Amino acid sequence: MKLYDSLTRQLRDFAPGSPPRVTVYGCGPTVYDLAHIGNFRTFVAYDLLHRHLRWRGFEVDFVVNLTDVDDKTIQGAAAAGLPLGEYTEPFAEAFLEDAAALGFLPFASHPRATAYIPEMVRLVEGLERGGHAYRGGDGSIYYGVSSFSGYGRLSGKGGTESEGRSRIDGESLGKRDPRDFALWKLAGPDDEAVGAAWESPWGRGRPGWHLECSAMARSLLGGTVDIHMGGEDLLFPHHENEIAQSEAATGRPLAHFWVHVRHLKVDRRKMSKSEGNFHTVRELVEEGHDPAAVRWALLGAHYRSELNFTRAGLDEAAAALQRLLDFRRRVQELAVAEGAEGELADRSAELLEDFGRAMDDDLNVPRALAALWTLVREGNTRLDQEPTIGPGDRTALLAALAGMDGVLGVVELAAATRESAGAGEARIQRLVEERDRARAARDFALADRIRDELATEGIRLDDTASGTRWRRVRATAGHRPPQDGPKPVE
Template structure:
């Protein structure tokens, strides 16, 4: 498998440190707000990566952290007069709900920053000892960027812009200048109840040190893949490297995987434009997942509701295909003697080769997806041409291939939504009418079912009913 590595700016062969285990760390949500569909794109692409590695028989250990303390959270709880945990648990829950609705597989660990203060303090002590960090008069501790020679190697920022000794202690800064950043922020009255009284002083951690501490604890150092949104490359990931590699003189992560931005109807999502979308704005989360698959993770994705509609109908054509396969598989009896049709075997092999090759090529999910549509087209063409040669064995063969592919895509292609009782009863009435050759009544019932939003289809392999 080949994968693009931000660190080397190259597509490289993927060789894990301790195969078959692959350790992945993805920077998780800051739980002060609902995750928007741009954040969710990153987690979905990490899920594609994880499922692809599992598809190719690797054992993935995935860690997604929860940032549950930062400036914004502290401001919010002071305003709302609630405890840190009360506040963050709401957004934590929402994050988990969002990823579940997108069929994102669970991580091995979801460590919370507030539960790993000791690990952060240990790294900060090491950095102080090595002269890579210094304490200021107010008791805060900063990382000394000019003392770390490799600073800038990930983001390729221009070191000439180095502002020696300039400091920043807010969690988010978008200046292009590398400046000394806070590892530990000394206590101020605005922090209220949020502080830890530890040997390096009373205060709370900076954002970057949280990730260095948690990925080291759960994955060791070095680990295989560090993932996140493209906007985290600088300063967050650059600073993680500075802290972890500065403290322990070992590489932090071998591969750096970054997911590009998502824009909405051609514009950046922002509060001022009032266009921030969360999972609740999406009526069909699996169609959104389909949309994510359609764009390569390194390209910008322009989300539009028209595209979502398109994704939905493409998804419907795939599930109609899988339903047909299942109907055929059920319709025919097992035939022991017969061998798999050669032409179908060829069609299946071509699909699997193309699908696997696409994924191996830097996780080319749009190409993998289109190979599935090619398969659908080829199979339909075959069935139309040789309807008597596509039977149980052939259907089962294609079902297995699609099912396998869906273990990566995660589109629930074989999930059957149970019909409501009312529709099931109408279907039984229609069957009775048909058995009695009462065609006009059968048609009448079909129309009634249509009015309730369901479509009845009579196929050579039986009758099927699905949501319109």
């Protein structure tokens, strides 16, 4: 399998340091607010890689951190008049709920930064011993970028002294070099007020943002991780600084592969609260969108390409999902007949391989989807011609579908959502039978009225040779009132 590595800027063959184990560290959300769909585009990419590696037989240790102490969480807690943990925890829970709603495989762990303060302190101590850290004019401990020769290699930035704000900040904070960044910030009154201060050899304070990931990755996954992931914005300065800290401390590479996910756009623009195009997963679900459709809409483009999120795209995703669900159900319910078979089985295996090859190629989802659609179309064609299927063909076809969906994670998720929305089935069945009687009596006006009525509830009827079937084509019966829970911070 090949993955694009941002550090070497090339596609490289992926092989873990100690197979079959693969260690992955993905930068997670800062829990000062609800994660938005832009965050989740990145996290869906995490989950795709996670699933694909598992499918390829690797044992994946996937760690995604929760940043629960930084400027924004402290500000948020102070504004809410809450201790830091009480402010951040609902957002951490919400993130995990949304991840589950989108069908994420559970992460090996999702460490909160505040639980790793001792590890961070030890890391700074090590950097201090190695001559990489110093106390700035404001009393905080800074990393001396000039002490690390590899600085700037990942992002191509920071090699020369930058200008503007960082230089001005640098002067006021007493940094030796404007590029230097805080490892340990001395606690101020605001920090103390919300409990964001811990004892350390340098006085009460809190960790710098970059330090958190270095410490958690090292402590949970060891000195070098196989893959380190994040959104493209983290390339600089976050990941550049992580490298500087970790590699100066351990003398070993932080990661064998650096994978960065391109940002999502909404309606062609960068998503932001001020643009009014800020969406959360729960908001879309509350509007009646299927979480599986949201997932589909977030995985459609290659992870290194721009992806534009629109309502139209979400509707298209829902339709695509329905077609897959219909196909799967058709195959499952098909009459099995012994006889000549093998052609469909061979073709299914072939297309599953195409799918796998596409995913092996730096997670080329669009190409993988082409294999999926070909399977659906060719399968339907064959089933239109011959309405029965051999047991081996059926097994192979369903296995190919399940194999692909095991990586994409959408069909099973959509099916589960529909099942959980399945109340009132007896009533629907009664209406369907009433309509069948009307049709038999050629009372098509009544028949059509019943059909239209059910359609408004998200129930679609299909009149087939073997009778009328009904199915739920929406996850929910319509608009659901907002549920209790965290709301986006204004």
